[in-house]
Amino acid sequence: MTNSTNNGDKRVKISVRELYKIFGDDPESVLPYAQEGMDKPQMLQEHGHVLGLQNINVDMREGEITVIMGLSGSGKSTLIRHLNRLIEPTSGQILVDGEDVMGYNEAQLRKLRRERMSMVFQKFALLPHRTVLENAGMAQAVRGYTRRDFEADANRWLDRVGLSGYDAQYPYQLSGGMQQRVGIARALAANSDIMLMDEAFSALDPLIRTDMQDLLLDLQQELSKTVVFITHDLDEALKLADHLVILKDGYIVQQGEPQEILLRPNDPYIVDFISDINRARVLRTRSVMEPTTQPPEGSSGDVDSNDTLESVIAKAEGNTAKVFRVVHEGKQVGVLDMQMVVRALVPTGASSEGIRAAAV
Amino acid sequence: MATYDGLFNALGLREWCNSGTSDAPMSMADLISKTSGDSAESSLWTIPFPSMDAFNAACSNFPQSRDLTQGLESGFLSVKDSLKVVLDPLTQPLSWMLSGAIDVMLSTPWWILIPLLLLVTWAVSRRWSVLLLVAITLCGLAFIDHYEYAMQTLAIIFVCALICVLLGVPIGIAMSRSDRLQRGVIPILDMLQTLPPFVYLIPLIFLFSVTEPKLYGIAVILYAIVPVIRLTDLGIRLVDKEVIEAADAFGMTPRQKLYGVQIPLALPNIMAGVNQTIMMSLAMVVIASMVSAPGLGILVLRGIRNLELGVGLVAGLGIVLLAVILDRVTKAALQRVNRAQN
Numbered sequence: 001m002t003n004s005t006n007n008g009d010k011r012v013k014i015s016v017r018e019l020y021k022i023f024g025d026d027p028e029s030v031l032p033y034a035q036e037g038m039d040k041p042q043m044l045q046e047h048g049h050v051l052g053l054q055n056i057n058v059d060m061r062e063g064e065i066t067v068i069m070g071l072s073g074s075g076k077s078t079l080i081r082h083l084n085r086l087i088e089p090t091s092g093q094i095l096v097d098g099e100d101v102m103g104y105n106e107a108q109l110r111k112l113r114r115e116r117m118s119m120v121f122q123k124f125a126l127l128p129h130r131t132v133l134e135n136a137g138m139a140q141a142v143r144g145y146t147r148r149d150f151e152a153d154a155n156r157w158l159d160r161v162g163l164s165g166y167d168a169q170y171p172y173q174l175s176g177g178m179q180q181r182v183g184i185a186r187a188l189a190a191n192s193d194i195m196l197m198d199e200a201f202s203a204l205d206p207l208i209r210t211d212m213q214d215l216l217l218d219l220q221q222e223l224s225k226t227v228v229f230i231t232h233d234l235d236e237a238l239k240l241a242d243h244l245v246i247l248k249d250g251y252i253v254q255q256g257e258p259q260e261i262l263l264r265p266n267d268p269y270i271v272d273f274i275s276d277i278n279r280a281r282v283l284r285t286r287s288v289m290e291p292t293t294q295p296p297e298g299s300s301g302d303v304d305s306n307d308t309l310e311s312v313i314a315k316a317e318g319n320t321a322k323v324f325r326v327v328h329e330g331k332q333v334g335v336l337d338m339q340m341v342v343r344a345l346v347p348t349g350a351s352s353e354g355i356r357a358a359a360v
Numbered sequence: 361m362a363t364y365d366g367l368f369n370a371l372g373l374r375e376w377c378n379s380g381t382s383d384a385p386m387s388m389a390d391l392i393s394k395t396s397g398d399s400a401e402s403s404l405w406t407i408p409f410p411s412m413d414a415f416n417a418a419c420s421n422f423p424q425s426r427d428l429t430q431g432l433e434s435g436f437l438s439v440k441d442s443l444k445v446v447l448d449p450l451t452q453p454l455s456w457m458l459s460g461a462i463d464v465m466l467s468t469p470w471w472i473l474i475p476l477l478l479l480v481t482w483a484v485s486r487r488w489s490v491l492l493l494v495a496i497t498l499c500g501l502a503f504i505d506h507y508e509y510a511m512q513t514l515a516i517i518f519v520c521a522l523i524c525v526l527l528g529v530p531i532g533i534a535m536s537r538s539d540r541l542q543r544g545v546i547p548i549l550d551m552l553q554t555l556p557p558f559v560y561l562i563p564l565i566f567l568f569s570v571t572e573p574k575l576y577g578i579a580v581i582l583y584a585i586v587p588v589i590r591l592t593d594l595g596i597r598l599v600d601k602e603v604i605e606a607a608d609a610f611g612m613t614p615r616q617k618l619y620g621v622q623i624p625l626a627l628p629n630i631m632a633g634v635n636q637t638i639m640m641s642l643a644m645v646v647i648a649s650m651v652s653a654p655g656l657g658i659l660v661l662r663g664i665r666n667l668e669l670g671v672g673l674v675a676g677l678g679i680v681l682l683a684v685i686l687d688r689v690t691k692a693a694l695q696r697v698n699r700a701q702n
Contacts, residue, residue: 086608114611125606129624129700142610170700190610 010061013194013226014083019056019092021078021250024049027090035091040249052078054251056092061243062193063224065216067258069237070247076230079247080198083228084117085109096194114143118190122199124179126171132158132182133167139190150189157185161215177208181215188219197229201236213239234273238262238282246270259287263344279345280310288344289326289334296323296335305333309341362417363408377419440566447567451574454523454581458573461515462654466508473511474498481685485692493688497681506656506678513645513655513682520577520641524585525634532592532630533618542593553586557647565651576648583644587636595629596622627697635690642683656682 020034021027022043030047040051053075060066070076081087082094085101094101096116104112118139126135134141136158137150158167161181171179180200187195197216201209213236220227231237237244238258245255246269253267262282265271286305303312305328316322316338326334368377408414412425465473474495481494501510535542560579568575599622607617623630649657656675663672 084609086605110611110613112611113609117609119606119609121602121606123602125600125602127603127606127621127624129627139610142612142616186610196609 010063012059013062013097014058014060014228015093015095016056016058016060016079016082017093017095019053019079019082019094020090021052021075021082021087022049022090023052031090039251051250053082053089054249056252058245058252058255060226060228062226064242065220065227065229065240066243066245067229067231067237067241068245068247069231069234071232073249074247075250076232076247077198078250080196080228080230083194083196084113084119114139114190116192117194117196118187118192119196119198120180120183120187120200122202124171124176124183124203126179126182126186128171130170131167132163132169132171132174135171135182136167136185136189138186139192153191154185154189157189158182160188160219161185177204177212180204180212184212184215184219188223192225194226194228197227199230199232202231202233209236216240234277235282238277246273258282259284263287275347278310279347280313281308283309283344285309285312285324285326285336286328286333288340289336290340291334293332294335295332296325296337299323299325299335301325302327303336304328309344312336312338312341362414364410364415364418368415368419373419377421379421436563436566444567451568451578454519454577455572455574457519457523458516458577461519462512462573465511465515470502470507474502481689485689486696487692490688490692494685497685501678501681504674506659506675509654509656509659509675510678510682513642513657513679516576516580516645516653516655517638517641517686520580520584520645521634521638523577523581524588524637524641527581528585528588528633528637529592529630532589532633533596533623535589535593536596536622545589549586549590552582557583557644561648561651570652573653576645576651576653579648579651580641580644580653584637584641587640588630588633591629591633591636592626595626595633598629599625628694631690631694631697635687635694638686638690639683642679642686646679 020031022030022034024030024047027049030043030049033047034043034051034054037054038046038051040054043049043051056079058066058068068076068079078087082089083096083101085094085104089102092102096112101109101112127138130138133151133154134147137145137147137154140150140153141147155167158164158181161184163178163181163185166174166178171182174182180203183200187197201212204212216227216229217240219225229237229240231240241258243255244258244261246253246261248269253269254261254265259282261270262274262277262279265274284305285303285307288309289305300322301315301324303315303324303326305326312324315324320338320342323335323337325332326336368374412423412428415422416424468476477498478491478495482491485491498507498510501507531545535545557579560582564575564579568578603621603625604617607621612620645653645655646657646660649655649661656678659675660672660679662668663670663675
């Protein structure tokens with residue numbers, strides 16, 4: 001682990017330990033090579049096996065959104081499917097609430113999938129022959145409840161995601177964004193602690209995607225579920241993540257708090273990624289401030305520790321001489337002058353090549 | 361003497377060839393060569409293909425090709441009795457169902473049966489146009505006094521199509537779940553589909569007596585079951601992988617997945633298979649009239665045998681009408697299923 005999050009006080013809900021996944025005819029036989037650190041192209045060339053995941057170690061904390069980001073083929077969808085064992089690992093441990101999911105028998109696994117984890121899919125994966133209401137109540141129906149039992153609950157969640165009155169429609173009658181709202185309502189109605197979201201918003205138009213991200217953040221504030229979110233979109237990752245994991249070719253390039261990764265990327269791969277980002281919109285005052293409880297001289301006002309730099313610039317009206325007090329829940333936690341702001345907006349180069357090896 | 365004498369001499373099999381006199385009757389070629397006195401001069405142009413008969417000419421102990429067909433026949437006849445012991449009781453319910461269905465259809469008065477059939481049509485298709493078509497067809501056939509024949513044909517098709525679905529859908533589901541089973545069953549389905557329909561009848565005539573309804577019942581089922589198996593297998597395999605994954609992710613049991621997701625989503629394909637099965641059983645039921653299947657086929661057969669042009673044509677047209685209404689009704693049902701899904 002290179003980075004520890006600043007939310008260390010929260011309980012670890014899902015813990016992935018030394019997870020390996022190799023696709024091919026005889027994965028066991030080439031596992032030792034993967035464990036010695038052979039990379040994906042070499043594995044394919046020399047042994048004819050595809051290295052899906054290599055030595056994945058992630059702690060996902062209760063009530064946080066853990067975003068796993070990577071380009072296609074990086075193994076992110078494979079990783080999320082390991083959490084509820086839709087895909088079996090070649091080796092490694094997956095602990096949910098401290099219990100090893102790998103040791104579960106079929107009945108225990110089914111119970112886990114029914115009651116403790118729910119999933120949202122990229123292409124919605126609704127049942128086309130069932131109404132919106134029946135889809136939303138699918139988790140309860142699977143557990144054996146009748147329509148009368150789950151109707152009220154399912155309707156409540158449909159209302160919550162903004163689909164009141166659509167309960168009798170069929171999925172094909174709805175737009176993509178609305179279908180995914182049904183997908184989210186279905187996952188929420190399962191009433192599970194953990195929500196797995198596999199590129200849940202990737203198939204949606206940009207504007208609708210922003211809506212859905214806001215909806216998710218809204219719901220998260222209310223429900224504090226443990227969310228594991230897969231995406232290939234860095235903007236989306238930075239917007240949603242409490243903890244960001246960046247995957248490449250099946251291994252973790254860097255993980256940690258998104259602000260931290262943005263300010264101190266440890267790999268050229270990540271630098272490439274973040275070079276297109278509007279840093280002012282993503283970076284927050286708490287990440288660039290100077291932590292102190294001493295009130296600054298000539299303070300031009302207060303900014304919240306979660307404000308973006310963009311809003312600070314707007315507040316300063318472009319005046320680079322201003323100094324702000326940074327407050328969190330009413331108390332001062334630091335000071336921020338405009339020079340710090342400008343410095344933080346300078347694009348970062350890779351901090352060091354060497355860290356990458358340690359991060360793997 | 362014969363072209364391939366040299367071959368047997370070279371292999372040192374001459375002794376085996378001449379041991380014991382062949383009791384096989386002489387072939388026509390032998391007789392001709394005997395009467396003409398001298399053996400035909402073998403040139404490169406007349407050299408025969410090294411077939412069984414050509415070898416037999418050179419070596420009388422080599423089997424003739426007619427021994428192959430005879431062997432097959434005697435082999436079949438020798439296992440026939442034991443096969444019958446197994447198959448007879450197994451297929452007996454089919455006879456009862458067929459004769460029962462025909463009896464019921466014929467003994468029910470027309471003024472009950474026709475409205476009943478129309479009611480079924482409405483329940484399945486929910487379309488006035490289809491209902492009207494069926495009503496006109498049935499009344500038309502009754503008006504030209506083909507009512508009984510048509511009802512016999514319909515009875516056979518109902519029973520056979522029902523059995524095809526009852527057997528075919530589970531077979532298709534099993535195939536969709538196991539690639540190995542699929543690889544094994546597909547060649548059998550291909551054979552059933554390409555074997556000329558008359559060929560089914562030959563072994564069946566040996567096995568069962570021509571007066572038994574199950575004889576034509578089996579022939580119709582074997583011929584017509586193929587599409588419903590194929591399309592059930594295909595339909596279940598085509599179900600969206602993501603939806604299956606969602607079903608798994610929400611913890612469905614295999615049974616919940618089958619009845620709640622796979623079969624409903626495969627239903628359009630299964631219905632298309634049922635439609636094809638009904639059409640094919642109609643085709644076969646005409647051919648099966650040669651082995652005493654009652655119905656419109658009998659009239660067609662009479663038309664051919666006695667060169668009664670009018671009888672044959674009217675009956676043939678009646679079959680076309682039956683085919684049209686069966687097709688329209690099942691297609692309307694298929695459309696209803698489709699509309700409910702997308």
